[in-house]
Amino acid sequence: MNRSLLSFSIAFFFAATGYLNAQGLSQDIARLNVFELSKAPSSTSPEEDEEENEWNLSDSLYHIPSYELYRSWNNKRVHPYKFDLSKMSDTVMIALAVDSCSFVAPFIGRKTSDFGMRRYRHHYGVDIKVLTGDPILSAWEGVVRISHYDRDYGNVVVVRHNNGLESLYAHLSKRKVQCGDWVEAGDLVGLGGNTGRSTGSHLHFEVRYLGEPINPNEVIDFEHGLLCYDTLHLNQEHFEYLKELRAIKYHRIRQGDTLSGIARRYGTTVSALCRLNGIRPSTTLRIGRSIRYN
Secondary structure, eight states: OHHHHHHHHHHHHHHHHHOOGGGOOOOOOOOOBBBGGGOOOOSSSSHHHHTTTTHHHHHHHHHSTHHHHHHOOOOOOOOOOOOGGGGGSEEEEEOOOOOTTTTTSHHHOOOOESEEEEEEEOOOSEEEOOOOEEEEEEEEEEEEEEEEHHHHHHHHEEEEESSSSSEEEEESSSSSSTTTEEEEETTTEEEOOSSSSSSSSEEEEEETTTTTEEEEGTEETTTTEEEESSSSEOGGGGGTTHHHTTOOOEEOOOTTOHHHHHHHHTOOOOHHHHHHTOOTTTTTOOOOEEOOOO
C-alpha cells in the first residue's frame, strides 16, 4: 500500500470514529512535548492561522512514533489495543539498536519475578528489585503515551518507541514525565516505588508490540543490562503462549455472587474453582475481581 493510500485510510478511520482528540493530548510541561509544537503563522488572517495550527493526521504521522502501524493514540487506557498476534503469519524485523546510544537498561538489578505463570495468573513482565527513589530510565527513545496512576500498576509510564515497541514501567513512587513528552534512551521516566498492587518496592517492566506482551527476557539480558540482539525477529512463536491463555475463561465477581452459585452457572464445582484460583471455600469474594472457571 502506498503512503498516500495509507494516509487516506487512516484519515477515514479517525473521521468515522472520532477516536483521536488531539486537543485532549496537550498538557503544560517543561520538557519538549510533541503536542505543543505549534506551526508558524503564514497568513494575515487569524481564522486561517487557527485552521493551519490545528493538529492533523500529517502531524500524527510525523510526530508520533509508529503511528502508521498503530493508527491510534490513547493516553487514557494502558492497554487499548485489540490485535491478536497469536495468528500472525509474517516475521517482523524490529531494530532494537542502530548504535551504542539506542538502548539503556531501565534498571540493573535482581529479578524477583519473571515472565510467565505466577500464582494461577500470567505475569506479563519482569519484576526487578529497586529501592524507593531509584532512577528508572526509558529503554529506547520515543514519546510518552501514558503517565498516570492506575489501580493495579500504581504510578505507571508507557512509552511508544520508533521501532514499534511500547515499554511499560509500573509501581513507581513518582512519575517524571507527562503524556506527549519526547524521551531519549536513558532519560529518567520515574522513581522506583511500591504503588498499586505491589507487596514491596520493585519495577514491573513490560515490552509490548501492538499491545501484545513479549517476554522481556527475549529482548534484554537483565543480568548485564544489555540487549540480547540488535534486531528482534518477531513472529508467531513469541505469542504462542497467548493461545492457551485466551482459552481460559473468567467470571467477574458481582454483588451477591458465591462460589457455589458461580460453580452452578458454569457447570463446575466449588473444589475445582478453588484449585484453579488458589483459594479456599471460605475465601471472601471481592466485587470487581475475576475468578477463573475452566
